[in-house]
Amino acid sequence: MSRSPAEAFEKVPTVIFPDSAAAAKALAQEVKEIITTKNKAGQPAVLGMATGSTPVPFYRELIRLHKEEGLSFKNVVTFNLDEYFGLSADHPESYARFMAEQIFDHIDIPKANINIPSGTLRSDQVFSHCRDYEQKIDSLGGIDLQILGIGRTGHIGFNEPGSSRDSLTRRITLDRVTRQDAASDFRGEQNVPHFAITMGVGTILRAKKLVLMAWGENKASVVAKAVEGPMTEAVSASFLQDHADARFFIDNGASRELTRVKLPWLTGTPVSWTPRETRRAMVWQAFQTKRPILKLIDEHYNEHGLSDLLSEQGPSYQLNIRIFNQLQHTITGWPGGKPDEDDTYRPERARPYPKRCLILSPEPQDAIVGMGGTIDRLIEQGHEVRLISLTSGNLRVPDSEADKFAETLHQLASNAAQPGDWKAQTAYAKDALSQLEAKGEFGEDTPLLRDLKKLILRGELRDAAHALGLANDHILFADLPFYENGRYRRFKSTQADLDSLKKILEEHKPHQIYLTGDAADPSSVSGITFRLVQAALKACSHEEFAGACSLWLYRGKERALEPHEIDMAVPLSPLQMEKKENALNRFGALSSLEKEAPEINRDNARHYDSLGLAEYEAIETFQRWRRS
Numbered sequence: 001m002s003r004s005p006a007e008a009f010e011k012v013p014t015v016i017f018p019d020s021a022a023a024a025k026a027l028a029q030e031v032k033e034i035i036t037t038k039n040k041a042g043q044p045a046v047l048g049m050a051t052g053s054t055p056v057p058f059y060r061e062l063i064r065l066h067k068e069e070g071l072s073f074k075n076v077v078t079f080n081l082d083e084y085f086g087l088s089a090d091h092p093e094s095y096a097r098f099m100a101e102q103i104f105d106h107i108d109i110p111k112a113n114i115n116i117p118s119g120t121l122r123s124d125q126v127f128s129h130c131r132d133y134e135q136k137i138d139s140l141g142g143i144d145l146q147i148l149g150i151g152r153t154g155h156i157g158f159n160e161p162g163s164s165r166d167s168l169t170r171r172i173t174l175d176r177v178t179r180q181d182a183a184s185d186f187r188g189e190q191n192v193p194h195f196a197i198t199m200g201v202g203t204i205l206r207a208k209k210l211v212l213m214a215w216g217e218n219k220a221s222v223v224a225k226a227v228e229g230p231m232t233e234a235v236s237a238s239f240l241q242d243h244a245d246a247r248f249f250i251d252n253g254a255s256r257e258l259t260r261v262k263l264p265w266l267t268g269t270p271v272s273w274t275p276r277e278t279r280r281a282m283v284w285q286a287f288q289t290k291r292p293i294l295k296l297i298d299e300h301y302n303e304h305g306l307s308d309l310l311s312e313q314g315p316s317y318q319l320n321i322r323i324f325n326q327l328q329h330t331i332t333g334w335p336g337g338k339p340d341e342d343d344t345y346r347p348e349r350a351r352p353y354p355k356r357c358l359i360l361s362p363e364p365q366d367a368i369v370g371m372g373g374t375i376d377r378l379i380e381q382g383h384e385v386r387l388i389s390l391t392s393g394n395l396r397v398p399d400s401e402a403d404k405f406a407e408t409l410h411q412l413a414s415n416a417a418q419p420g421d422w423k424a425q426t427a428y429a430k431d432a433l434s435q436l437e438a439k440g441e442f443g444e445d446t447p448l449l450r451d452l453k454k455l456i457l458r459g460e461l462r463d464a465a466h467a468l469g470l471a472n473d474h475i476l477f478a479d480l481p482f483y484e485n486g487r488y489r490r491f492k493s494t495q496a497d498l499d500s501l502k503k504i505l506e507e508h509k510p511h512q513i514y515l516t517g518d519a520a521d522p523s524s525v526s527g528i529t530f531r532l533v534q535a536a537l538k539a540c541s542h543e544e545f546a547g548a549c550s551l552w553l554y555r556g557k558e559r560a561l562e563p564h565e566i567d568m569a570v571p572l573s574p575l576q577m578e579k580k581e582n583a584l585n586r587f588g589a590l591s592s593l594e595k596e597a598p599e600i601n602r603d604n605a606r607h608y609d610s611l612g613l614a615e616y617e618a619i620e621t622f623q624r625w626r627r628s
Ligand code: GLP
Pocket: 050, 051, 052, 053, 054, 055, 081, 082, 148, 149, 150, 151, 152, 156, 157, 158, 178, 489
């Protein structure tokens, strides 16, 4: 594969696709060719399979090839990378069940050809099971193509940091970060298994071809480490650098930390100095030299590979001032626009005032995490703020919470003066308690339990929103069906989701919409809801409000925006931060990433300060969402 100079920093060939669907299509075509070639030679094609949300679009494309183009898997043998230790094959979160639901049940692969490490071994069986797994792979001539995802620790399969280059199939202890990432699948970190059986790095590298896929910004930093960093046991995916036919297939979001994307001037190729790229270079340069923007001099430009920029847009003093002003103009304490003020250099227009602001939260907590302080400001400044939780979030709620509420309801009902009045409530509580017991720790929630958990989260969101001054009739719940009918990592949206979003937009005719998820993994809840809102807006484009509405993207648990990416920076006072933290504390089950939000807001303020701008306590950041 020929590589351009821009890719000089990359030690594994890396293809950036416009989106995961395009990558999935390309990879599925390759698989089709492998199957056809091997079968012509009278041999089975041996595929190494992965789990997680990443390969789902690829599996959907394989199913399509099977159903619509007649691709047969009769002569395909598969080996999965890993399995949670302690989960039986029918457990809802076992990889065996995941594979059945996501692909195997929809193609014609014979059951006998499917190999997945067992999750239900006794400790004394582990060694021989793993050895047999290795031998079986070798006896079939090795894996023709191994599909990989990547965890935030840089693991492939479950090869956590510390796994050696030559490690083989074995039992492994899961890293804390990995268990945090799986927390929502298992309704809480405490329920995530501690161990797994995984192919080793050495096993994986024996495959003839390897393709590692990664989507969304949350993977960007680990992808850059694996592709450009040193080969190290600390990032097991970096060992792909040691393979003659390994490639990374990534989307735009996951490419953001690669040198060719992030610091293109370092690659020695010509850079087109757009305003965004110029700002990026200036902010980077200021951080590198630990100087505020206005104190950068010619030498700094030259030493940081930016002489080109200087000759195009200098002299430095003027360029510095221009960028300083641009950054300065992102700061506003008036996210809804400042009425009766000149708005030429303000992020948001002054009129109309007040505005109808629609704050869309993919899951109940997201908007408070990402923009709690800004919600507070919008309300204080007299705008008509409506907070809509797009999904119910019920999958996040631990059983213990459901148990607590059902028990309380049961007690209340039995203490009622006239028990007859509480008949329905008593029955509901009893049903909930017995269903909780029947399903056990890991069983799937019944519709009634999902309903109860939805109500619990509704209560938490109301409570949190009250802390920011939002009244009940301004807190709405859309309960989009894709979430109600799905599970994490395998949601599928339909026309019904789109229809209900369209209805919401038409009903509220907002002047401003706030949303998140543009850079998220497209299969995550925020990734799915972002695309749905985008489609719903398109469907409303004939309506006046849709064209006039300003669209703002906030950051929830995704990577924080860097200063050059920010279009609106809303400063928060220490008191407002306290209010936001207080609101966040009303949620029972925030993930560790979500809990970090206030610290990220404070970091944003530190960054602005070090660039020479005013020093605030904290800042919430937004990007203008440009309609495609
Ligand atoms: C788990 C799996 C990996 C997978 C990773 C990323 O840890 N064992 O094989 O790559 O999750 O998951 P996702 O694709 O959902 O981001």
